[in-house]
Amino acid sequence: MTTYENIIVETKGKVGIIRLNRPQALNALNAGLIADLDKAVKGYEADQNIGCILITGSEKAFAAGADIKMMQSMGFTDVFLGNFIGDWDGVARARKPVVAAVAGFALGGGCELAMMCDIVIAADSAKFGQPEIKLGVIPGLGGTQRLTRAIGKAKAMDLCLTGRMMDAKEAEASGLVARVVPAAELMDVAMKAAETVASMSLMATIACKDSVNAAFETTLSEGMRAERRIFHPLFGTEDKMEGMTAFVEKRPAKFKNK
Numbered sequence: 001m002t003t004y005e006n007i008i009v010e011t012k013g014k015v016g017i018i019r020l021n022r023p024q025a026l027n028a029l030n031a032g033l034i035a036d037l038d039k040a041v042k043g044y045e046a047d048q049n050i051g052c053i054l055i056t057g058s059e060k061a062f063a064a065g066a067d068i069k070m071m072q073s074m075g076f077t078d079v080f081l082g083n084f085i086g087d088w089d090g091v092a093r094a095r096k097p098v099v100a101a102v103a104g105f106a107l108g109g110g111c112e113l114a115m116m117c118d119i120v121i122a123a124d125s126a127k128f129g130q131p132e133i134k135l136g137v138i139p140g141l142g143g144t145q146r147l148t149r150a151i152g153k154a155k156a157m158d159l160c161l162t163g164r165m166m167d168a169k170e171a172e173a174s175g176l177v178a179r180v181v182p183a184a185e186l187m188d189v190a191m192k193a194a195e196t197v198a199s200m201s202l203m204a205t206i207a208c209k210d211s212v213n214a215a216f217e218t219t220l221s222e223g224m225r226a227e228r229r230i231f232h233p234l235f236g237t238e239d240k241m242e243g244m245t246a247f248v249e250k251r252p253a254k255f256k257n258k
């Protein structure tokens, strides 16, 4: 298995786990960490045995944002011509479902990374925010876009303009996270969710993710058409036959990703 400088990877059954691991900087995102993350995600995407990816951080921080020490000396020409963070959204481009298990700080790019994941499960210790405004900039990795779609304009404006943090309870009530659990149970609950997703037909989970994401990016009628276009072909899979036959025969389905 590949070893990385900024992340720890581990495979458990059909779940590929990625733990962000820059403890000295509260998992702040830099080019090295993003390169490691991209490589690990691509590896799990290519691995036929993996049905779900789980991304987590430490107890103290999921990720405290882009690395400010790295950005401190950067000017406009550097970021514009270098297309800074232009390709930091590899997680959002993953086709397989991605679960985020978030404890502690998920700020700036850390919050944006969590929002690139498909199911966000938060510990009661989690704190979300887009504090870039305090640095004289704005979020650059989806914080004004995915956050606004997830929690609405009123809350997104509040968070992005004041830079305040939102606790896990508020994040759940706002629709940013799917579940909040006691910190000690975070990994168990997130693993169970990831294992459940991974136990389904990968054909169906990829299709399902694609279809839900269409709701994020299109009108209702476009989204309904997209859903139908994705729904019908699933009837051509062996897994659909197995899923429905297993139900009728009152037994668990055994999907083959075919």
Ligand code: CAA
Binding pocket: 024, 025, 026, 028, 029, 064, 065, 066, 067, 068, 069, 070, 085, 105, 107, 108, 109, 110, 112, 131, 132, 135, 138, 139, 140, 141, 143
């Ligand atoms: N970049 C670089 N280093 C960071 C960091 C970051 N985003 N966040 C924390 N660190 C470092 C600190 O500098 C510190 O290192 P040193 O001990 O070497 O000084 C170490 O991590 C521990 O941090 P603190 O001592 O500050 O810990 P704390 O518990 O007192 O505070 C915190 C925690 C509130 C998260 C605070 O660290 C903080 O405010 N961090 C910055 C958060 C932020 O502004 N994030 C947005 C970044 S910009 C961005 O993400 C742009 C984008 O949209 C992509």
